[in-house]
Amino acid sequence: MRLLEHESKRILEKYRIALPAGRLVGPGEPLAIDGPVMLKAQIPIGGRGKAGGILAAEDAEEARQKVALLLQSNLRGYIPKSVYMEEKKAVKQEFFLGVTYDTVAKAPVAIFSAAGGVDIEELAQREPALVRREHFTVGSRLPVHRAREIVADAGISGKLLLGLSPVLSTLAEIFLDYDATVAEINPLGLMEDGRLVALDCHLEIDDDAVSRHADIAALEKDTGRVEGERRTTDFEREAAGIDSLDHRGVAGRVIEFDGNLGLIIGGGGASLTAFDAIRSHGGRPANYCEIGGNPSVLKVRELTRLILSKPGVDKIAVIMNVVSNTRVDLVARGIVKGILECGRSPAETVAVFRVPGAWEEEGFKILSKYGIPIQGRTVSIDEAAKIAATKAN
Amino acid sequence: MSSTSEFIRVDVNMNTCVGITQCGGCVRVCPVGIFQKNGDAPAVVAKNEDECILCELCLQACKPRAITIKKLYET
Numbered sequence: 206m207r208l209l210e211h212e213s214k215r216i217l218e219k220y221r222i223a224l225p226a227g228r229l230v231g232p233g234e235p236l237a238i239d240g241p242v243m244l245k246a247q248i249p250i251g252g253r254g255k256a257g258g259i260l261a262a263e264d265a266e267e268a269r270q271k272v273a274l275l276l277q278s279n280l281r282g283y284i285p286k287s288v289y290m291e292e293k294k295a296v297k298q299e300f301f302l303g304v305t306y307d308t309v310a311k312a313p314v315a316i317f318s319a320a321g322g323v324d325i326e327e328l329a330q331r332e333p334a335l336v337r338r339e340h341f342t343v344g345s346r347l348p349v350h351r352a353r354e355i356v357a358d359a360g361i362s363g364k365l366l367l368g369l370s371p372v373l374s375t376l377a378e379i380f381l382d383y384d385a386t387v388a389e390i391n392p393l394g395l396m397e398d399g400r401l402v403a404l405d406c407h408l409e410i411d412d413d414a415v416s417r418h419a420d421i422a423a424l425e426k427d428t429g430r431v432e433g434e435r436r437t438t439d440f441e442r443e444a445a446g447i448d449s450l451d452h453r454g455v456a457g458r459v460i461e462f463d464g465n466l467g468l469i470i471g472g473g474g475a476s477l478t479a480f481d482a483i484r485s486h487g488g489r490p491a492n493y494c495e496i497g498g499n500p501s502v503l504k505v506r507e508l509t510r511l512i513l514s515k516p517g518v519d520k521i522a523v524i525m526n527v528v529s530n531t532r533v534d535l536v537a538r539g540i541v542k543g544i545l546e547c548g549r550s551p552a553e554t555v556a557v558f559r560v561p562g563a564w565e566e567e568g569f570k571i572l573s574k575y576g577i578p579i580q581g582r583t584v585s586i587d588e589a590a591k592i593a594a595t596k597a598n
Numbered sequence: 599m600s601s602t603s604e605f606i607r608v609d610v611n612m613n614t615c616v617g618i619t620q621c622g623g624c625v626r627v628c629p630v631g632i633f634q635k636n637g638d639a640p641a642v643v644a645k646n647e648d649e650c651i652l653c654e655l656c657l658q659a660c661k662p663r664a665i666t667i668k669k670l671y672e673t
Binding site: 501532541 | 604605630648649651652669671672
């Protein structure tokens with residue numbers, strides 16, 4: 206979950222990282238300002254400046270006009286619901302501070318550059334020497350003395366070194382405390398008076414950890430904070446509700462499409478493979494979804510019922526990778542029961558059932574009883590997708 | 599939501615069952631909540647029967663061997 210800038214900055218504030226004076230401005234709010242301000246559209250994307258989402262204003266009237274303009278703008282698919290207005294200050298130098306997780310090294314990594322305010326990935330490719338990266342462990346965290354080594358390696362010394370190091374160390378604290386996947390201050394500005402101020406901040410929280418943080422969970426539930434061009438549909442909301450029926454497995458990460466073939470797919474990335482394969486064979490999916498982790502019969506049943514309730518959907522394809530952590534028989538029970546409760550015939554409704562893996566013998570007995578053809582592991586996902594697409598068209 | 603079991607039928611022979619006070623193993627061990635207390639007797643929760651994962655822990659925990667599990671899809 207990507208936090209908006211002002212949400213991220215409230216967290217920085219909590220950890221005593223200095224910020225410019227600023228406040229959130231909604232539609233039609235009166236603006237009283239003392240000097241030049243920056244107006245920043247609150248949307249969850251990077252590169253807002255290039256997209257026209259950050260504007261400067263010199264006085265209240267200009268600020269009012271530009272806030273109104275931003276609130277009507279479509280910025281790469283997002284229409285801002287609010288604008289963050291900050292004092293505009295002269296900056297002597299900008300720095301990049303970031304912490305993310307290195308999936309190759311399987312460790313958190315702190316990133317620092319004295320050339321801030323730029324696209325760090327582009328800079329790392331163009332001039333790798335300017336970007337300093339250092340892994341650390343969750344256990345030892347990133348104490349200030351280690352942060353100081355990283356900053357010093359980038360050629361910073363003196364008072365600036367002493368000022369930057371605690372900010373990088375604190376950012377790592379935030380990263381770990383909040384189960385973040387990305388924590389970035391870009392840029393951290395060195396002001397004329399020598400203060401270091403976080404001018405922009407990007408925090409992304411691991412979706413699976415949101416429930417561990419009451420403040421973030423509350424933001425996630427606030428459906429009014431971001432308005433994208435594409436809104437979550439009622440169908441997708443119902444599916445999310447099904448997934449939260451109990452704690453067992455996943456059955457309900459659904460995205461709605463306008464096709465006629467319902468999909469119940471999953472298994473270690475196989476959802477994307479199956480979805481793409483069905484499309485490449487001319488199938489028209491009614492939805493994308495992910496099931497896995499051994500969901501309860503109840504969740505699979507309710508998901509099946511939901512997908513079959515979609516107008517125009519009369520066939521479903523059940524495709525998973527070879528699964529060791531999801532029981533084939535429990536998936537089969539959920540699918541068959543959901544179909545029966547919709548008053549339909551399992552044999553006619555299931556276009557393909559290709560879920561090989563744990564307890565497949567029991568699963569195949571269930572399929573046999575209801576006349577559903579069995580596709581074992583010798584049938585590839587691509588072949589299963591072709592069968593489904595052919596039957597649905 | 600329907601409460602009819604389609605795949606699994608769990609029965610407790612009340613003539614043999616010695617009750618929760620003396621045993622209660624089924625209620626204690628079932629990981630998917632198929633049994634619940636009904637006074638001193640165990641009762642099968644019909645809406646959960648199809649959640650049975652066939653672990654057979656209840657069969658092992660039942661001292662008087664009063665429980666039977668039937669796979670309806672095998673008949």
